[in-house]
Amino acid sequence: MKFLRNLLASILGFFISIFILFFLFVGIASLIGKEDAVVVKPNSVLELDLTTSIKDYAPKESNPLGEVLGVENPSLSLEAILNAIDNAQLDEKIKGISIQTNFINAGIAQTQAIRKKLIDFKESGKFIYAYNDNYTQKNYYLSSVADSLFLNPVGQIDFKGLTSEVLYYKDFEDKYGVKMEVIRHGKYKSAVEPYLDNKMSEANREQISSFLNSIWSEYTKEISTARNISVAELNTIADNSDGRNATLALNNKLIDASIYEDQYLDKLDNATNSKSKTISIADYIKSGKGRISSTAKDKIAVIYAQGQIIYGEGNQEIIGQGIINKAIKKAVKDKNVKAIVLRVNSPGGSALASELIWRELELAKKEKTLVVSMGNLAASGGYYIACNADIIVAEPTTITGSIGVFGAIPNAYELSKKIGINAEQVATNNSANYSLFEPMDKKFYDVTKEGVEQIYTTFVNRVAKGRNMTFEKVDAIAQGRVWTGKEALENGLVDELGSLDDAINAAAQLAELKSYKIRNYPNYEVDYKNMFKFSPFMSVNKDDILKEALGDETFKLFKQINEFKNLEGIQTRLPYIMEIK
Structure with a gap:
């Protein structure tokens, strides 16, 4: 009995220790959070650095100790960024926005949404400046919204139009004997095209060209409006890579001046009529400005x-x-x-x-x-x-x-022959079975093809009903x-x-x-x-x-x-x- 009592006491003591240790860490985290509370100072400039991963939805780290211990995976919510820019428009302590980011860790549509919100911000009368040592194409697209855009004297702008690359594996499959068995519906359904051919089909080339040109037309139209450069001129600049150095970029009106970072910071001081203070978009969100408050019930x-x-x-x-x-x-x-x-x-x-x-x-x-x-x-x-x-x-x-x-299913039949593997099957029924080490038989193909066709028909019917077509x-x-x-x-x-x-x-x-x-x-x-x-x-x-x-x-x-x-x-x-x- 004494042994069991001591064992139970030890187990109970272990769990009590664990909970005390846990709440101790939570307490430390809470204290650190209070000490590091973000305060927005007067005459601040909101710094838009978008190198952190941007997701549509980035809820707070579920582990309350993650931030304290440095084991969280940081990301910014698109919603919080947009809300922060909205709040900055009305925030008397924020005098303007500085876009200074090495690259933009967001998709094209997300970037476009941020750019539109910056256009709304300009209606407040506050300034937007942009500076970088080098501009990627997406970065330049966003930064072109600025009132004044600056580039390092030895920097460049990667402005050359859009490209998309697709890798093809057919020759690799033939060489090594491992391939993907493919069953599909849709002449444009080229998810599996790289496994079937060693070059791009005309249908695939048509659709890629179509949507690249559609996206590029958005880029050039919006940059044209912001920089007062015609779309035709922008395409000529892209064709000739006329942003490849600061002199060409300035001559082609892609930038307003080529200056160093310290000179750029002086311009921020002049814009705020004082020694400006910058606050990162991440810190501004932490200060509570990533939310739009409302007392509405609905x-x-x-x-x-x-x-x-x-x-x-x-x-x-x-x-x-x-x-x-x-x-x-x-x-x-x-x-x-x-x-x-x-x-x-x-x-x-x-x-x-x-x-x-x-x-x-x-x-x-x-x-x-x-x-x-x-x-x-x-x-x-x-x-x-x-x-x-x-x-x-x-x-x-x-x-x-x-x-x-x-549907795409891996097959290693040719490889197995090359390396001396033979697969034998035993089954109770003559059903449509598939083996990685045997060629796909017609029965299995027909059954799977039937499933693909059924789902395609269902998919199209869902769209037809939803879109009233x-x-x-x-x-x-x-x-x-x-x-x-x-x-x-x-x-x-x-x-x-x-x-x-x-x-x-x-x-x-x-x-x-x-x-x-x-x-x-x-x-x-x-x-x-x-x-x-x-x-x-x-x-x-x-x-x-x-x-x-x-x-x-x-x-x-x-x-x-x-x-x-x-x-x-x-x-x-x-x-x-x-x-x-």
């Missing part, structure tokens, strides 16, 4: 669906029907929520998960107004979950459409074809061009709301297991290690291959992995 729920779509629960990086459908149900159940805005930023993914989310939205639409806002991507499965909204709002540079279906009309603009938001407006796939704010305003109008506040979803559950990972060495991010070892470009390729490796079931997904430069 709410509009903004549900963020960001990342590829998988069948399962999902998380902050991946859309799963589990977490998204829970969010939809919570918004519907809340009597104060009068409208739902679904913010989609996804290349698509699992057809099954897309259908399950579509169904939950269809049920929600019977109870609440439903509006969709499209971010950088709302393609394939991303469009599937958007198509039944009352109104669809896209940015002009959003990549959307891609209404098509494919005939099956034939949707089919004509589907076939896996990718469109920009601007093109999608012309062919009826979206209703309006605009930002998340515009989508929220549209929802408010449909729900007849005069005043409201925003409620963001999903609620991500706290992982209590990770809350006790006090050591930074226990929370090492494997992606960071791989990136360090492989380099940025190789790491991107690794991530792309890894994503395709993890695809399960028939996919409604963007036609290819795309990086626009």
Whole structure:
């Protein structure tokens, strides 16, 4: 008995110690938070540094010790950035904005939304200046909104037009005997084209050229207005790389002066009529300026669906029907929520998960107004979950459409022959089975093709019903074809061009709301297991290690291959992995 009593006392003491230690760390975190409280000082300049990863939705780190121990993965919420710029417009302590960022860690549509908000900021009469040692093309696009734009005397502007590169693996497959067996519907559904050929099809070249030109026209139109340079002149500058040094950039009116950083800081002092103080956008958000306060009782729920779509629960990086459908149900159940805005930023993914989310939205639409806002991507499965909204709002540079279906299955038959492996199967029935080490037989192909065709037909019917179009009309603009938001407006796939704010305003109008506040979803559950990972060495991010070892470009390729490796079931997904430069 004494032994058991001592054992129980030891166990109890262990758990008490753990809880005391936990609350001690929370207390320390709280004290540090109070000491480091951000204060906005008079005559401040808001510094727009966008090198941190920008997500549509970036809820606060679930581990309360993450920031203290330096093990959190920092990111900025697009919503918080836009709210902060709005607040800065009315903040007497903020005299202007300085855009000074090495690069912009955001998509094109996100960048366009920030740029529009900066145009609104200028209406306050406050200044916007921009400075950099070198400008990437996206950085220059954003910075061109400034009243005055400056470049280091030995810097350059990478202004050369847009390009997109697609890698083809057919020759590699033939050489090494490992290939992807592909079943698809849609002549533009080129997600799997790199596995079938060693060069780009004319259909794929047509769609890439179309949306690149659409995005570039947005770039040049907006830069033309801001810098008072004609679109024709901008294209000549791009053709000749006439931003490649500061002298050419100045001569071609891309900048207002070539100066050093210390001279730029002097200009900020002159603009504020005092020794200016800068506050980063991240700190300004921490000060509480990343929110728009409201005392309204009515709410509009903004549900963020960001990342590829998988069948399962999902998380902050991946859309799963589990977490998204829970969010939809919570918004519907809340009597104060009068409208739902679904913010989609996804290349698509699992057809099954897309259908399950579509169904939950269809049920929600019977109870609440439903509006969709499209971010950088709302393609394939991303469009599937958007198509039944009352109104669809896209940015002009959003990549959307891609209404098509494919299945891709790895096959190593030729490789197995080369290295002397023979696979033999025994089965009870003559069903449509598949082996990695045998050629795909016709029976399995036919069954899978039937599934692809069934899902394509369902997909097109969903769009036809949601968009009030005939099956034939949707089919004509589907076939896996990718469109920009601007093109999608012309062919009826979206209703309006605009930002998340515009989508929220549209929802408010449909729900007849005069005043409201925003409620963001999903609620991500706290992982209590990770809350006790006090050591930074226990929370090492494997992606960071791989990136360090492989380099940025190789790491991107690794991530792309890894994503395709993890695809399960028939996919409604963007036609290819795309990086626009």
